[in-house]
């Protein structure tokens with residue numbers, strides 16, 4: 001049985017680039033991996049998908065056929081994909097591969113919070129999926145932005161209740177001091193609390209401090225892994241984290 005990694009994250013966080021780069025990195029390290037595109041609306045992909053949902057459902061056709069806007073069409077598209085999931089799964093299973101990397105649609109909330117998406121993910125992964133949640137460093141670089149992203153990732157985790165890692169992508173865009181700052185927040189919550197308090201002393205940060213405390217108590221504010229999909233840096237740490245889960249560190253069966 002293969003390991004299925006779903007790449008999720010806010011629009012533009014780098015899901016498609018990461019998918020292509022991670023498959024490239026895996027293949028150049030002699031691991032078997034294929035790329036699956038689950039975004040029916042994408043017009044350009046920075047990689048060649050081995051299995052492409054657009055062979056089954058195309059967003060632009062749905063918009064035309066049902067007179068829908070892009071968001072309504074994404075919702076209907078997920079239902080139509082769910083209807084054809086057996087064929088998509090069969091196509092994936094035709095590949096004798098160890099890893100399936102799945103690129104997901106840009107509109108995170110339309111994908112992550114719909115029942116049909118949960119069904120699609122369960123079917124593709126035989127209920128043993130893994131989520132790689134991507135964060136954009138330009139959002140994460142402020143204390144409030146960082147905690148907001150942790151909150152968003154936690155809400156995705158609560159939705160799917162599947163093993164997951166947080167990834168801060170595009171680190172090639174950060175200067176050394178910003179990268180160091182982000183790393184210090186992820187390794188030492190005390191620094192993050194302090195910077196959050198000092199960012200703008202207003203009620204918003206009081207709320208975020210309370211949210212951060214809750215996330216830490218629940219244990220969902222896991223230390224992110226840093227990478228650059230563009231420069232293929234840090235991908236070995238992501239592979240190790242996934243490997244640890246799949247090799248028995250955690251029970252992958254959904255609870």
Ligand SMILES: Nc1nc2c(ncn2[C@@H]2O[C@H](COP(=O)(O)OP(=O)(O)OP(=O)(O)O)[C@@H](O)[C@H]2O)c(=O)[nH]1
Nearest residue numbers: 010011012013014015016017105106170228229230
């Ligand atoms: N500098 C840099 N840019 C990146 C990196 N990864 C992605 N990008 C850029 O970020 C932009 C968005 O990347 P995509 O891979 O399309 O992001 P996405 O999350 O798939 O976007 P949607 O599917 O539209 O939500 C593109 O301009 C990419 O070239 C990276 O590691 N470094």
Ligand SMILES: [Mg+2]
Nearest residue numbers: 015016042106
């Ligand atoms: Mg994309």
